[in-house]
Amino acid sequence: MYYKLSGFTQRLTGCSPATAYNPQGMKQGLPAESPTMVLSEARAPADHMEGNRVPDLQRIFQKPDGRPVHLKRGYPDRLLYRTTMALTVGGVAYCLVALYIQSQPKRQ
Amino acid sequence: MAHQAHAYHMVDPSPWPLTGAIAALLLTSGLAIWMHTHSAILLTLGLILLLLTMYQWWRDIIRESTFLGHHTPPVQKGLRYGMILFITSEVFFFLGFFWAFYHSSLAPTPELGGCWPPTGITTLDPFEVPLLNTAVLLASGVTVTWAHHSIMEGHRKQAIQSLVLTILLGFYFTALQAMEYYEAPFTIADGVYGSTFFVATGFHGLHVIIGSTFLAVCLLRQINFHFTSNHHFGFEAAAWYWHFVDVVWLFLYISIYWWGS
Numbered sequence: 001m002y003y004k005l006s007g008f009t010q011r012l013t014g015c016s017p018a019t020a021y022n023p024q025g026m027k028q029g030l031p032a033e034s035p036t037m038v039l040s041e042a043r044a045p046a047d048h049m050e051g052n053r054v055p056d057l058q059r060i061f062q063k064p065d066g067r068p069v070h071l072k073r074g075y076p077d078r079l080l081y082r083t084t085m086a087l088t089v090g091g092v093a094y095c096l097v098a099l100y101i102q103s104q105p106k107r108q
Numbered sequence: 109m110a111h112q113a114h115a116y117h118m119v120d121p122s123p124w125p126l127t128g129a130i131a132a133l134l135l136t137s138g139l140a141i142w143m144h145t146h147s148a149i150l151l152t153l154g155l156i157l158l159l160l161t162m163y164q165w166w167r168d169i170i171r172e173s174t175f176l177g178h179h180t181p182p183v184q185k186g187l188r189y190g191m192i193l194f195i196t197s198e199v200f201f202f203l204g205f206f207w208a209f210y211h212s213s214l215a216p217t218p219e220l221g222g223c224w225p226p227t228g229i230t231t232l233d234p235f236e237v238p239l240l241n242t243a244v245l246l247a248s249g250v251t252v253t254w255a256h257h258s259i260m261e262g263h264r265k266q267a268i269q270s271l272v273l274t275i276l277l278g279f280y281f282t283a284l285q286a287m288e289y290y291e292a293p294f295t296i297a298d299g300v301y302g303s304t305f306f307v308a309t310g311f312h313g314l315h316v317i318i319g320s321t322f323l324a325v326c327l328l329r330q331i332n333f334h335f336t337s338n339h340h341f342g343f344e345a346a347a348w349y350w351h352f353v354d355v356v357w358l359f360l361y362i363s364i365y366w367w368g369s
Contacts, residue, residue: 005115005181052333054174061175068120069168069176084160085123088130091153095137098150102141 117178124165131158166325173342174334184341191345195352198315202356205308206363212300213368220299224368229301230293231369237288238365241281245354248277252323252347259330262337271327274350278320285313305364312356319353322346 004015061072071077134154142151173179213224221227251274258267296306326343335343
């Protein structure tokens with residue numbers, strides 16, 4: 001049995017497998033129920049899905065490592081985050097000093 | 109991790125609202141200090157911080173939606189309402205400029221010569237470049253719809269081609285407007301005609317640039333397989349925004365370029 005959220009009643013209703021809600025791009029790799037195998041139709045992944053890194057990235061990001069989403073990819077994320085935070089703290093300090101200087105009238 | 113028994117997205121604690129707020133502080137203070145002392149250090153700092161915040165915040169939203177699957181149907185519904193409210197607020201932003209324009213042009217003061225366009229102002233011919241601009245934006249509205257249908261029907265190549273075409277048309281519009289500004293026989297300092305003209309069309313041009321950037325991000329995401337045939341709200345939001353920019357241009361063209369000349 002498959003379910004979807006009905007936009008009309010805002011409740012879960014039964015539906016066909018094709019219209020059931022599936023998180024992004026998870027249809028290829030992880031079928032909820034394995035379909036009946038028909039050997040004559042078995043084929044390699046379609047050409048147009050070649051180079052699709054979304055399933056790999058989903059695996060990386062869904063690893064339960066307790067990290068928040070903005071640091072999930074490790075070093076490059078940390079570097080960017082720290083640069084941004086340094087600019088934030090430094091910027092506030094510089095801004096307060098600059099505004100203080102601007103508030104002092106020039107003596108003739 | 110505790111089991112979640114509902115479909116809503118509980119966001120992780122995020123530093124970006126803080127860094128964004130500080131970027132706004134640096135930008136406003138930096139702008140004032142730049143105007144007073146010609147020192148652009150604080151302004152540049154604010155711009156860099158703003159760009160860093162925008163990049164990382166939207167990068168995280170892509171992570172949460174495409175890679176973590178947090179954008180369930182009820183969450184998408186909230187995003188839809190958010191985008192609708194945002195575009196509504198933009199409508200009122202432009203309404204203010206149209207109000208200023210009609211206030212000044214419907215009852216021109218004696219200082220303007222009691223007429224519109226004011227005495228001494230040579231206006232742009234609405235049937236030259238502005239008409240071409242109208243055609244370009246209308247055509248881009250067609251190509252963005254073509255892109256939407258291609259995504260919905262899973263035609264990956266066509267979606268990429270039509271998105272590229274839409275972005276190119278956006279750049280063409282921006283280039284034509286830049287040329288028109290360069291050649292204009294009046295400036296923003298030429299009374300109320302110049303100020304209403306350049307503020308209204310200038311903010312519209314800024315919105316075209318933002319819309320082109322939004323569509324360019326969608327193109328990158330389409331190339332990287334982020335959009336599926338039934339889940340591509342990021343693209344839909346960009347398309348809504350693009351149509352909004354298109355409609356604002358039609359009002360600008362009819363009011364300022366055609367009726368106002």
